[in-house]
Amino acid sequence: MLRYALKRLISLAVSLLVASVIIFIAVEIVPGDPASYMLGLNAQPDTVAQLREELGLNVSPVERYVSWVWGMVQGDFGTSYTYRTPVAEMIWQRGQVSLPLALFALLISTAIAIPLGVIAAGRRGTGVDVGLSTATQFGIAVPNFWLGIMMVLLFSVSLQWFSAGGFPGWQAGFWLALKSLVLPAIALAVPQAAILTRIMRSSLLDTLGEDFMRTARAKGLSRNQALWRHAFRNALIPVLTIIGLQFSFLIAGGIIIEQVFYLPGLGRLVLQSINARDLIVVESVVMVLVFAVIVVNFAVDLAYAAVDPRLRRRV
Amino acid sequence: MSAAVTRKGFRSRALWIGGVLTAVLVGAALLSYLWTPHDFEAISIPARNQLPSGEHWFGTDHYGRDIFSMIMAGARTSLALALAAVGIAMAVGVPLGLAAAARSDGLLDEIIMRGNDLIFAFPALLVAVLITNIAGPGAFNAILAIAIFNIPVFARVTRGAALSVWTLDFIMAARVAGKGRWRISAEHVLPNLANLLIVQGTIQLSLGILAEAGLSYVGLGAQPPLPSWGRMLADARTMLTVAPHMALFPGLAITAAVLGLNLLGDGLRDWLDPKLRREGR
Numbered sequence: 001m002l003r004y005a006l007k008r009l010i011s012l013a014v015s016l017l018v019a020s021v022i023i024f025i026a027v028e029i030v031p032g033d034p035a036s037y038m039l040g041l042n043a044q045p046d047t048v049a050q051l052r053e054e055l056g057l058n059v060s061p062v063e064r065y066v067s068w069v070w071g072m073v074q075g076d077f078g079t080s081y082t083y084r085t086p087v088a089e090m091i092w093q094r095g096q097v098s099l100p101l102a103l104f105a106l107l108i109s110t111a112i113a114i115p116l117g118v119i120a121a122g123r124r125g126t127g128v129d130v131g132l133s134t135a136t137q138f139g140i141a142v143p144n145f146w147l148g149i150m151m152v153l154l155f156s157v158s159l160q161w162f163s164a165g166g167f168p169g170w171q172a173g174f175w176l177a178l179k180s181l182v183l184p185a186i187a188l189a190v191p192q193a194a195i196l197t198r199i200m201r202s203s204l205l206d207t208l209g210e211d212f213m214r215t216a217r218a219k220g221l222s223r224n225q226a227l228w229r230h231a232f233r234n235a236l237i238p239v240l241t242i243i244g245l246q247f248s249f250l251i252a253g254g255i256i257i258e259q260v261f262y263l264p265g266l267g268r269l270v271l272q273s274i275n276a277r278d279l280i281v282v283e284s285v286v287m288v289l290v291f292a293v294i295v296v297n298f299a300v301d302l303a304y305a306a307v308d309p310r311l312r313r314r315v
Numbered sequence: 316m317s318a319a320v321t322r323k324g325f326r327s328r329a330l331w332i333g334g335v336l337t338a339v340l341v342g343a344a345l346l347s348y349l350w351t352p353h354d355f356e357a358i359s360i361p362a363r364n365q366l367p368s369g370e371h372w373f374g375t376d377h378y379g380r381d382i383f384s385m386i387m388a389g390a391r392t393s394l395a396l397a398l399a400a401v402g403i404a405m406a407v408g409v410p411l412g413l414a415a416a417a418r419s420d421g422l423l424d425e426i427i428m429r430g431n432d433l434i435f436a437f438p439a440l441l442v443a444v445l446i447t448n449i450a451g452p453g454a455f456n457a458i459l460a461i462a463i464f465n466i467p468v469f470a471r472v473t474r475g476a477a478l479s480v481w482t483l484d485f486i487m488a489a490r491v492a493g494k495g496r497w498r499i500s501a502e503h504v505l506p507n508l509a510n511l512l513i514v515q516g517t518i519q520l521s522l523g524i525l526a527e528a529g530l531s532y533v534g535l536g537a538q539p540p541l542p543s544w545g546r547m548l549a550d551a552r553t554m555l556t557v558a559p560h561m562a563l564f565p566g567l568a569i570t571a572a573v574l575g576l577n578l579l580g581d582g583l584r585d586w587l588d589p590k591l592r593r594e595g596r
Binding site: 026 | 563
């Protein structure tokens with residue numbers, strides 16, 4: 001296990017390194033001179049020169065890359081050009097919206113999908129199963145941002161149960177802040193729940209066909225007892241992997257949902273920074289999001305290997 | 316017995332419903348070049364924010380444009396962008412997968428699969444963010460972003476299936492006959508993957524439409540004057556209290572298109588390859 005963890009850790013480090021190089025090249029090298037790009041076409045030469053100085057563009061790209069990465073390791077993400085505040089501070093603040101949103105959505109999706117998947121597998125082939133299967137087809141096809149808009153229309157405009165968007169901040173009170181995340185989290189969760197329901201169902205069906213299930217029934221357990229004690233726990237393993245993968249989709253999917261609900265999260269920050277040509281913010285926020293995805297996948301792999309020793313041999 | 320019948324009936328229904336929805340999508344896209352009920356770009360301020368009527372079947376938007384016509388024209392943008400993205404992804408991903416399978420013990424396989432893992436860490440939206448940062452927003456950038464994200468999907472599917480084809484006897488016969496690894500990949504392995512790739516391509520097409528709509532919604536995809544479902548929804552979001560019907564129809568169009576292609580993919584899988592038809596999985 002330790003050997004496996006070590007190998008995965010090296011591959012994690014390599015992934016992060018390559019990802020940071022890709023992002024650095026895409027953001028800082030390809031657009032030409034970042035300073036004149038950020039200031040636009042009508043910039044005065046001395047303003048450009050000043051910004052070049054400020055951004056440290058007078059040194060070679062390699063040195064710039066190294067100082068960018070070294071800064072991030074120490075928690076220094078540079079200073080935003082438009083907001084004039086440290087990017088680390090902005091990420092910290094915006095992350096307080098994006099991360100709870102992703103976790104909330106994950107919770108909802110799991111809470112819907114696992115029971116539905118078990119029901120569909122338990123009543124395989126019946127009308128219930130076919131009905132759930134149809135529902136998941138729709139769930140996968142519905143764009144989450146449209147679902148969000150429709151929910152705003154129903155719950156905010158018509159029923160006025162929720163506000164139509166915005167975020168009061170956690171200091172306004174936990175429940176108030178949480179309430180403003182309910183609709184966005186549901187919108188994010190539904191398509192994921194549809195996918196997860198299918199996986200739960202097929203994973204449980206696979207497990208139900210295993211020999212140890214026959215043994216469990218043979219020793220006198222009822223169908224339900226065997227299902228819950230033996231099949232359910234085994235079927236959960238692949239489901240956990242998918243939940244981990246979904247977390248990364250939720251982080252990225254949040255970009256659109258934040259836009260629908262006008263939530264001041266990381267996604268909205270990235271979109272605003274692109275429009276404002278605030279390259280430092282784009283660069284660092286994308287890096288943080290990619291970092292989150294890679295680390296979550298790493299953690300899932302490790303957890304998976306800890307549960308199922310057969311996987312440790314395959315690296 | 317009855318359970319199996321229900322499932323089977325459901326499956327063949329999937330092929331039919333998916334086929335019809337996809338035909339409507341493609342038909343609307345093609346027809347929009349020749350005919351739409353109204354000019355989809357014609358602005359008419361006096362006719363703005365109208366509810367659905369005999370004149371405007373889906374109503375009009377905040378510029379008085381006919382929503383039904385815009386949705387027909389939007390179908391071609393969605394379809395064209397998704398087709399281009401999936402086409403590029405297949406053209407790159409399939410050879411990579413074949414190569415990885417042909418040298419499954421080698422360094423090449425390792426590099427290709429690790430590279431794929433890395434791309435998986437970049438969700439399509441973040442790729443689009445980076446590309447937009449370089450080249451500005453636009454349809455081409457959306458295609459590229461969706462294509463890049465789809466490359467690993469095709470590489471993995473191809474590799475997995477190609478590895479099992481490599482174990483078959485007729486491959487051994489071809490090797491004995493003196494054919495090289497690459498020639499066997501192209502002449503014997505690839506044709507055996509055709510069905511699988513058609514099915515996967517159909518499903519990725521539906522995801523491509525979904526992704527394109529999302530990118531256009533946040534302004535990173537198709538730009539005016541290209542008609543786009545995602546942008547129609549972005550406009551609708553700002554007009555929600557005044558003209559709620561503007562939000563309804565583009566979303567239904569996206570859902571129907573994605574649902575249709577997904578069902579078609581599922582149905583095709585069962586129809587083309589009975590071996591894959593594992594009862595009710």
